[in-house]
Amino acid sequence: MDNMVSKEEERRLRQRAKAYEKTCEEYEQEIDALKARADYVAEFDYFLDLLTLPLQPSRLREKVGRPLIGLFCIQAPWELFHAFGVHPVKLCSGSYTAQRLSAAYLPVLMCPMLKSYIGSMDFAGAAAGYDATIVPTTCDWVVKMPEIAREKIGPLHYLELPHVKQNEKGQKRWLEEIYALKQFLAEKTGVTLKRQGLLYSMNAFMHVWKLFQALIDLKRRNILPGIWFFCIANTFMLDDLDRWAEQLALVIQRFQTEAPRQNPYKVFLAGSPVIFPNLKLLQLIEQAGMTVCADDLCSSERILPGATVYDDPSEHGLLRALAERYHKACICPTFADNERRVNNILKITGDHQMKGIVFHVLKGCHPYDIESFSIEKKVKDSGRKFLKIETDYVKEDSQNILTRLEAFKQTL
Numbered sequence: 001m002d003n004m005v006s007k008e009e010e011r012r013l014r015q016r017a018k019a020y021e022k023t024c025e026e027y028e029q030e031i032d033a034l035k036a037r038a039d040y041v042a043e044f045d046y047f048l049d050l051l052t053l054p055l056q057p058s059r060l061r062e063k064v065g066r067p068l069i070g071l072f073c074i075q076a077p078w079e080l081f082h083a084f085g086v087h088p089v090k091l092c093s094g095s096y097t098a099q100r101l102s103a104a105y106l107p108v109l110m111c112p113m114l115k116s117y118i119g120s121m122d123f124a125g126a127a128a129g130y131d132a133t134i135v136p137t138t139c140d141w142v143v144k145m146p147e148i149a150r151e152k153i154g155p156l157h158y159l160e161l162p163h164v165k166q167n168e169k170g171q172k173r174w175l176e177e178i179y180a181l182k183q184f185l186a187e188k189t190g191v192t193l194k195r196q197g198l199l200y201s202m203n204a205f206m207h208v209w210k211l212f213q214a215l216i217d218l219k220r221r222n223i224l225p226g227i228w229f230f231c232i233a234n235t236f237m238l239d240d241l242d243r244w245a246e247q248l249a250l251v252i253q254r255f256q257t258e259a260p261r262q263n264p265y266k267v268f269l270a271g272s273p274v275i276f277p278n279l280k281l282l283q284l285i286e287q288a289g290m291t292v293c294a295d296d297l298c299s300s301e302r303i304l305p306g307a308t309v310y311d312d313p314s315e316h317g318l319l320r321a322l323a324e325r326y327h328k329a330c331i332c333p334t335f336a337d338n339e340r341r342v343n344n345i346l347k348i349t350g351d352h353q354m355k356g357i358v359f360h361v362l363k364g365c366h367p368y369d370i371e372s373f374s375i376e377k378k379v380k381d382s383g384r385k386f387l388k389i390e391t392d393y394v395k396e397d398s399q400n401i402l403t404r405l406e407a408f409k410q411t412l
Helices: 002-035 042-050 057-064 078-083 096-105 112-120 140-152 168-189 195-220 226-233 241-255 280-287 315-327 339-351 366-381 398-411
Strands: 068-071 087-090 132-136 156-159 266-271 291-295 356-362 385-391
Touching (some): 002 042, 002 226, 042 226, 057 068, 078 087, 078 168, 156 168, 168 315, 226 291, 266 339, 266 366, 280 356, 280 385, 356 398, 385 398
Parallel strands (some): 068 087, 266 356
């Protein structure tokens, strides 16, 4: 019996090693394809080098010089982690291979992004690289992640997200959750939060937010190609914050004197996140002759929710300002009161002369799927064109999607 168990374990180890090798090849092939593009410039190299770091948490930890804290979803304030001397990393994956590794023991219609991440946790040392995991209670898949992943996730802390945000009760509850997170981090790190340290971290992220807004502006003006914007955004918090900001400033400097690219077919991309190396939809939009000049994806333009405004510089005042920023400013589809999301889409598309909205839904991503119906009606009522693309982490549907995108372009 022991010999049989040993052979079975050896088989699983070989399978994981092969999957890891194929996943690395998947990342490398996508990076090589990006470097072969006509719009590639040397300033992108730094960000391309970072894109493989999610496969190597130990290397990421060494690079940033801080303990790593994993996050599911972006509602937890980046600034609070930074002030405690730890480095937060969004846990997600765009790997086709990693998703197939976990498919045998997960629901068929589960979110493929999380299914892919769970598969990547089977790689040697992947889960062990994080000192703790924070789980905001956004969608049901995220809430069930610790149960699904079982022993692969170490110490964890739930952030109970109030799904009604525009009332005093919800805002009060969320502030209590931020205080509970502060307590968890204090116990985990042995560090006492200092007001000046928190203020320093808030200013550091404010600086990054301003740079990121400048990068968004370059994309909106059709100067920075959308696919490069997504790649840069996917590297957020995959390096020391200051070093990342310095490299971001170099990209902005490189492109700010260039003229807008001539393409009248500008579209807004909404819906489920796009995670490297799964750039399929972005590549197909380009092949169809359109350009993504704006988006509201939590893996892209929404990684930072906005400026932090406070009138009370006390520790309580700063924590309250962060709580409001990450709750009231968030337009995640899991919120019940989310009119600002469609208003945001209509304003941006109107300000930048975009007539089309492509709505991306990953199969199993129920909040975005449900939301797509109400958004489609409001978008069409405004006179804009709307196309919903439902897809999975597969490439077999690429030709069908391309045909639909090409037909959509003709309506713009």
